[in-house]
Amino acid sequence: MAHKTVIIGGSAAGAAAAARLRRLSEQEEIVILEKGKDISYASCGLAYYLGGEVPLRQNLVIIPPRVFSERYRAQVKTECEAISVSPDKKVVAVLNHQTGETQEEKYDSLIIASGAAAVRPEQISGISLPHIYNLRTLPDVDSIHEEIPSITSDDHFYDVLIVGGGFIGIEAAENLSHKGFRVTLVELRGQLLQNLDGEFSGLLERNLRRHAINVRVGVGVRSFTLTPDDFIETEFTDDSRKQKFRFVVLALGVKPATRFLEGSGIEKAPNGAVITNCRMETNIPGVYAAGDNAVILKNYSDELTWSPLAGPAARGGRRAADSIARSLGILPRNSAEFTGTSGSAIIRVFDETYAFSGASENELRQKGLVAGKDYFTSFVIQSSHVNWYPGSRLIFIRGIFDKKRGTLIGAEACGRAGVSDAINTLATVIALRGTFSDLANIDLAYSPQYGSAKSNINMLGFTAENQVLGLGEYISLTAYLTLDKKDYFVLDVRNREELFKYRIPEAVNIPLAQLRDRMNEIPKDKPVIVICGMGVRAWNAAGILRCNGYHSIVLEGGATLHALLKGK
Known part of the structure; x- marks a missing residue:
């Protein structure tokens, strides 16, 4: 009897695992269980389809289920949701959404590639009202698309709200702006894109504002109300005035879709993601996990991380398939393993x-x-x-x-x-x-x-x-802005004409070409923070000062970054 692998989930990790496994073995029985109607679609392109940059919905479907099934000789069971796993019996309980029946799917090996689900906080009053959407799946984007054709040139109300300042929220903001909407983007935390540091997030926020996106950081949503004229009235956490929107897009992040694993004995991290090793193995023999539902290694340290991104998902699915092939003797024991991710x-x-x-x-x-x-x-x-x-x-x-x-x-x-x-x-x-x-x-x-x-x-x-080598010391703009400037001497070594374009008020100007002749104007009893346009001249000036007994520090990004983030 052929060895049977069941894969829960047909997106990046699941589809990659199935395709790799078939390429390694023509004898393997492969079954994909997918909760939705589509497999292997580009969820990273949803916002661009929303904005029209990707013109057709079918452009997002990488390979339809029927074609995938024929190409890889796999049973692709769409609208079939895994609702529980029993590793002791090697059985997955499956709810068929077309028939309403629950069936059992036996397996020899199991790959959990169930992905992640959109976060939708139920504590926000009114969050289940009409005109409030996630942007995670093809059905989500279909629902938003139904709103857009109703907007005509005679409409006086074009305001839409994006809740969440991560990748999806920012992409939605840009693309709805392209569609002609007035976009408000709110983020509860203090900055957009939490993986960026303050200076880079600040540049991003500036860019959005420059393109007429109303960005509000440190602001969340308290409640939604449906008005008599069919708009969504929103109350914000900063107690500002309520505002009406045509519709709302929730982009509050994702969480591992692993609730169906409760009671299975499969070990999970505190956030619910399945813990795996470098072979995508779980703590249960014969059970593997990959994709947005799995915890994997960082490739620059020995820590585990959760990185819900398409690249690690696809590579993890491939490695899970390799591990099954290795267990069957199809691949050698020293074949490649998953070396981790840096979350790029x-x-x-x-x-x-x-x-x-x-x-x-x-x-x-x-x-x-x-x-x-x-x-x-x-x-x-x-x-x-x-x-x-x-x-x-x-x-x-x-x-x-x-x-x-x-x-x-x-x-x-x-x-x-x-x-x-x-x-x-x-x-x-x-x-x-x-x-x-x-x-x-x-x-x-x-x-x-x-x-x-x-x-x-x-x-x-x-x-x-x-x-x-001890030849230079630097300070970030974020750190510089928190300093008590009276404890430092701030030196701007740009040429005088550059100051007409942008001047840092607390800085004393001594052009680099005059520095050696005017060092007597610079006190030695406090550190000297040196500023130029972008950093090169400041580095040269700091070297001159250091060689003459001063404690010199270069401001990262110089006046260029200061002007972009703090200029009027």
Whole structure:
């Protein structure tokens, strides 16, 4: 009798597992149980279909169930929901939503790829009213689409509300704005995109406001009410006036869809995600898990993490299939394992791109780690390619390094060009547990259309290297803004004409070319924070001061970042 694998869930992890398993074995019996009507669809494209950038719904369906079944000779059972698992009997209880009947599906191996479900807090009064939608599945986006055609040029009311400032909320805000709606985006926590640090999140918020998105951070929703004229009236947590909206999109994050595993004995993390090892094995022999419902390893540390992203899901599904093949003797015992994730992610917002990989400084601080003691940062602003070749744009990059080992453990980047190249390079170094020295020495392809002889990646490494060698000290803009400036001498070494464009009030201006002749104007009894346009001249000035007995500190991002985040 053929070995039988049952896969719960037909999205990224489940579909990848089934396809890989079939390619490894023609004898394997494969059954996919999918709660919805579709499998293998691009949930990351829902907002772009909503905004019309992806023109057709079928563009999001990577492969229809019937085609998948024929291609991979798998039984694809849609509208069949796993409601419980009994590992001792090797049985999954399945509710068929078409017939209403409950049946049992036996298995030899089981892959749990049930994904995640949208968070919908029931404590918010009125959250189940009409015109309030999630944006997680194809049926969700279908429901929102039904609202949009009713909006005509004669309508006086175009306001929509997005609740939640993560990826989905930001993408929905952008795309509904493209559709002509006036968009309000609220986020209960103090910033958008929690994986970004304050400066990068601040740049993102500025970008959204620049495109007429009404962004309100530190604000949540208290209640929803349906008005007589069929709008949603919203009460906010900051006690501001109530506001009416045509409809509401909830983008409050996701949670592992694993409630059906209660009583199964399958070990879960506190958030409900299934705990796995590097072979995607659970604590129950023959049971594997992958995707948004699973906890996996970080590839830059020995910690477990929950990373509900498409890339780790697809790779995890493949590795789960490999583990089954390994147990059957189809693959050798030393075949590849899942090496973990750094949670790399990227988002385009209007004309700018934001990306991150690995740990953020926010995350490290929450763990009690201290900047300068446990980790340090490196920050550069540089053109996406050489300035003299047309079309270059500024790119902002931060690296976070382990203080003891010098390894790169986190990175962020934003800008209008070159961001994906930068973050993918940095994500590779993070995964390989590379150091600041690796960044400084990495040999990247150079042509004036694509970069610089000293690339922004090299410059990030050089800046970190200088700190390790004791040649430089840096302070982030966030930290700078909290300082009592009377304890410091703030020095701006830009040329005088640059100050007409933007001036930092507390800074004393001594242009770099005059610094050596005017050092007597700078006190030695307090640290000197040095500012220039983006950092290069400030670094040169800080070196001059250091060599003359001053304690000098460079402001990361200089006046450029200060103007973007704090300028009028």
